[in-house]
Amino acid sequence: MSDSSTFETDKSLACYNIAAVERDTGLSKDTLRVWERRYGFPNPVRDQHDERLYTLPQLEKLRLLRLLIDHGHRPSKIINCSTPELAQLISANSPEQAAPPEIEAIIQLLLSHDIEAFRTTLMQSLMRQGLLQFVTHTVSALNYWIGEAWLSGRIAIFDEHLYSEHLQNILRNAILSEPGxxxxxxxxxxxxxxxxxxxxxxxxxxxxxxxxxxxxxxxxxxxxxxxxxxxxxxxxxxxxxxxxxxxxxxxxxxxxxxxxxxxxxxxxxxxxxxxxxxxxxxxxxxxxxxxxxxxxxxxxxxxxxxxxxxxxxxxxx
Amino acid sequence: MSDSSTFETDKSLACYNIAAVERDTGLSKDTLRVWERRYGFPNPVRDQHDERLYTLPQLEKLRLLRLLIDHGHRPSKIINCSTPELAQLISANSPEQAAPPEIEAIIQLLLSHDIEAFRTTLMQSLMRQGLLQFVTHTVSALNYWIGEAWLSGRIAIFDEHLYSEHLQNILRNAILSEPGxxxxxxxxxxxxxxxxxxxxxxxxxxxxxxxxxxxxxxxxxxxxxxxxxxxxxxxxxxxxxxxxxxxxxxxxxxxxxxxxxxxxxxxxxxxxxxxxxxxxxxxxxxxxxxxxxxxxxxxxxxxxxxxxxxxxxxxxx
DNA sequence: GTCACTCATTTGTCGTGGACAAAAAAGGTT
DNA sequence: AACCTTTTTTGTCCACGACAAATGAGTGAC
The missing domain is CATH 3.40.50.280 (Cobalamin-binding domain)
Known part of the structure; x- marks a missing residue:
């Protein structure tokens, strides 16, 4: 029943109803309402039926808040920061130590958006080590460091999606060709x-x-x-x-x-x-x-x- | 915060809180509460803090209701049927016409739980037709008829999961080996x-x-x-x-x-x-x-x- | 008979605000 | 530093009213 999840106002400014915001941020409707009650943010306008309409900037700030909270920040401390301040907090979140060089090289390829090079590098790593070594060493390290890179804002969500898809391709292919x-x-x-x-x-x-x-x-x-x-x-x-x-x-x-x-x-x-x-x-x-x-x-x-x-x-x- | 989603009572009868029921049935908390208000079902007991505790039979009936509603039944008409009556309604849902024989054969293999035979049959179908034909003909027909078989209760959800996983294996492998x-x-x-x-x-x-x-x-x-x-x-x-x-x-x-x-x-x-x-x-x-x-x-x-x-x-x- | 339209009913989502459990932080002890 | 207790923060749950969106039934035109 949440069909018309986005509206188009006169100024072509897209507005999101509470169900759409829940879907796109992962914050429950209850949470969104209780934040508004307690902290005054988000403070959406209402349509003619008194239902909340969130703006795109509000949605973007909510996504940053979610990211920071997942990383250990407390809602009350950061909810009244501006969007640029939040972005700064995220980039300040650099990991304590650097990733191993071979992992960092793969992350760099992901950042370069050169899909072909990324894929072939992973494949070569698999061929060189064999499936068992590849999974227990390279893939688990990659998972950890890509998670870190995402939390620190270095890589975007879609980059992580792409990583997941290609790794699935490679792993499923390798599993299929395992003999016994x-x-x-x-x-x-x-x-x-x-x-x-x-x-x-x-x-x-x-x-x-x-x-x-x-x-x-x-x-x-x-x-x-x-x-x-x-x-x-x-x-x-x-x-x-x-x-x-x-x-x-x-x-x-x-x-x-x-x-x-x-x-x-x-x-x-x-x-x-x-x-x-x-x-x-x-x-x-x-x-x-x-x-x-x-x-x-x-x-x-x-x-x-x-x-x-x-x-x-x-x-x- | 939905950690202790299931409790163990004296009689070792597992109980589910409303969040767990939402997860397992796909029915929102709002829907569960409004059904209780309007139709008297589900009618969960309450814990010492007046929070709902659903039993396993209630959860199973809710899953059947969900299935029937997705297939076009109206909640008010079926919500007071007993669980066996609902199961009967589902099995009465036989499709109008039978699937083509080559599709039916694959569904039979899925039903037989012989994973190896299922996989090799799909692979052979792919080899015989080539990727394009396989996808546009066999896979789309399979999707349709497996969906039908699920709605009519012929195949279980886990069979559909298995189908999806193996088809992913096969398709990802074929895409990877496509030349250009x-x-x-x-x-x-x-x-x-x-x-x-x-x-x-x-x-x-x-x-x-x-x-x-x-x-x-x-x-x-x-x-x-x-x-x-x-x-x-x-x-x-x-x-x-x-x-x-x-x-x-x-x-x-x-x-x-x-x-x-x-x-x-x-x-x-x-x-x-x-x-x-x-x-x-x-x-x-x-x-x-x-x-x-x-x-x-x-x-x-x-x-x-x-x-x-x-x-x-x-x-x- | 099919399509389009209106009107009635069903159904799920949204609203409010209070209560409180669960998680996290802070404080105190060994 | 590790462990227990208390306080604070935070998200979920409750009730029940309102109503929009979806569905079904009824009506008329072609």
């Missing part, structure tokens, strides 16, 4: 609703592919109930979930605990990713993986427990 | 916030690849302002946007009109996808593409207008 496919265990790989990052999932899938495990990849954001139904349908041994650091730690743990109540206990649950990196203990029957190497050990452990020396299952499911 | 890359025009390809479907974008990218156009693929859900900034950065000639039929038609048109006000008029805007298939006219300066073939003609037209016979630009940007 489909021996035990069978791993269902996905994330819960709210976790949109796909690169982490693809990195896991790549490691599983190099280890020769059968991967049932469902992409991102599968509701827990659907995972429950998929487990018997695909006869999986393990459900692996990825939680990026964009997810609050407590939400990740709650999701794992909920899933544990839904699926049978002879199916293992593995959780990993940035959100869980500093967690000590999760729910009973949930295995925390703090790195991709951790997962390779867990895979070995599973095979020792469940497979005979000839590779056959001890108890076929 | 990077001649004019340069096309920026993405979708606006709210449009999450990636398959449509990849289909467009595949057609552009076979036609030898340079594609700047940003993935799904790029806010309009970011598209505005990406246009000069990547020096694109055309911005192509995809709108699946999950998006209301009016919202798609509003998005296109907004974008038209943001980016310079010597950059063309093309819009396509299910949401726009039955539209007559969009905003001035926006080209509607009703099929992938339409886009090929538009590409030809652009080249005639902007390129000299030797392939050089008439007016380099």
């Amino acid at each position: 496919r489909g021996s035990a265990p069978r791993v269902l790989l996905t994330s819960l609703p709210g976790e949109k990052h796909r690169i982490g999932l693809l990195m896991v899938e790549a490691v599983l592919a190099t280890e020769g495990a059968a991967c049932v990849a469902l992409g991102a954001e599968t509701p827990a109930i659907d995972i429950k139904h998929a487990v018997p349908a695909y006869a999986v041994d393990i459900v692996a979930l990825s939680f990026s650091s964009a997810i609050p730690q407590a939400a990740a743990l709650a999701g794992l605990a909920e899933l544990r109540t839904l699926i049978p206990h002879n199916t293992e649950i593995w959780g990993g990713g940035g959100a869980l990196a500093r967690v000590r203990k999760a729910a009973d029957g949930v295995l925390l993986l703090r790195s991709l190497d951790d997962m390779r050990y867990a895979l070995q452990r599973w095979r020792v427990e469940h497979l005979q020396p000839d590779g056959q299952r001890k108890t076929p499911h | 890359r990077g001649s004019a025009p340069r096309v920026l390809l993405t979708s606006l916030p709210g449009e999450k479907h990636r398959i449509g974008l990849l289909m467009v990218e595949a057609v552009l690849a076979t036609e030898g156009a340079a594609c700047v693929a940003l993935g799904a859900e790029t806010p309009a302002i970011d598209i505005k900034h990406a246009v000069p950065a990547y020096a694109v000639d055309i911005v192509a946007l995809s709108f699946s039929s999950a998006i209301p038609q009016a919202a798609a048109l509003a998005g296109l009109a907004e974008l038209r006000t943001l980016i310079p008029h010597n950059t063309e805007i093309w819009g396509g996808g299910g949401a726009l298939a039955r539209v007559r006219k969009a905003a001035d300066g926006v080209l509607l593409l009703r099929s992938l073939d339409d886009m090929r003609y538009a590409l030809q037209r652009w080249r005639v207008e902007h390129l000299q016979p030797d392939g050089q630009r008439k007016t380099p940007h």
